[in-house]
Amino acid sequence: MELDRIDCDILNLLQKDGRLSNKELASAVGLAPSSCLARVQRLRSGGVLRGAHAEVDPAAMGVGLQALIAVQLRQHSRAQVKAFWKHALGLPEVLAVFHVAGTHDFQVHVAVRDAHHLRDLAMDAFTTRSEVAHIQTSLIFEWAKSALMPNYRA
Amino acid sequence: MELDRIDCDILNLLQKDGRLSNKELASAVGLAPSSCLARVQRLRSGGVLRGAHAEVDPAAMGVGLQALIAVQLRQHSRAQVKAFWKHALGLPEVLAVFHVAGTHDFQVHVAVRDAHHLRDLAMDAFTTRSEVAHIQTSLIFEWAKSALMPNYRA
């Protein structure tokens, strides 16, 4: 799909604030609301704009600790990879799963109550899995997300 | 801040779809729109609900490759950590930065055009930095985010 300057502006603004009203968005990109809406609808139906997700305060949810767990599997068969993938995504503590190439096979971002909870999670949900050979846990001191996906087209 | 069952429902629904209209949200949680709005405003002003971010298709932005770059610093002084942190967050390719405890000091999630771009990024923006001792790059085959932050309060 073809994206012009205004489409990119729209995408950037909505990445920063997904709840911008169409009217605000329109005036920010210099279009009439009706024209802006047409573009947003086009971006949505074209699969470029995929939806929005609210961000909540982890502390308010009782999350006191986050970690990255690097996981090595015993074998790299498709079945094992898929099994672990599904398992990890099913855990409530898991925020994100990365299947990677390198010394480890997965990096799993988890959010837990405290150190005790993390230990239990590591042992019960990772170490004991048959397809898991080895894990290495790194506590997260601080983390930040960039609001914007880079755009290499324009 | 005190969160009851309905607040949690609201937070979960907005995490899954941050653009739910207040009316839809209200009917989903079994409240009148006016009551639902009051709760959402309370969650917002209380800092529990922090905003929403649209999700865009990386491929549509010309992102063909993502990677996790594990970074080790030479020293662990506060100044070096802060300097690297700021630097990394300023790069357009960087989607997220994790300051971690463990064998590495940072994990940086980057989105690039292709392998060539990744090599340039690694060399120009990481390896050549004076505070960086060593990096290790892992290509991301696939990744997934869970929509929900776990809630350990309710």
Added chain:
DNA sequence: CATTCCTCCGAATCTTTTTCGTGGAATGAT
């Protein structure tokens, strides 16, 4: 030039958001 194709705009309509006053249930003191 005439035609076609795009994209935008503004007005009208329809929906949603937001405000505000009322009433019921729970809490606590007398």
Added chain:
DNA sequence: ATCATTCCACGAAAAAGATTCGGAGGAATG
């Protein structure tokens, strides 16, 4: 037990916003 007090939730009304639609302007094409 009774009376305040507080906390929510509700519904109606007013305000704001979303969406539709017909048509104008402008660039490319033949």
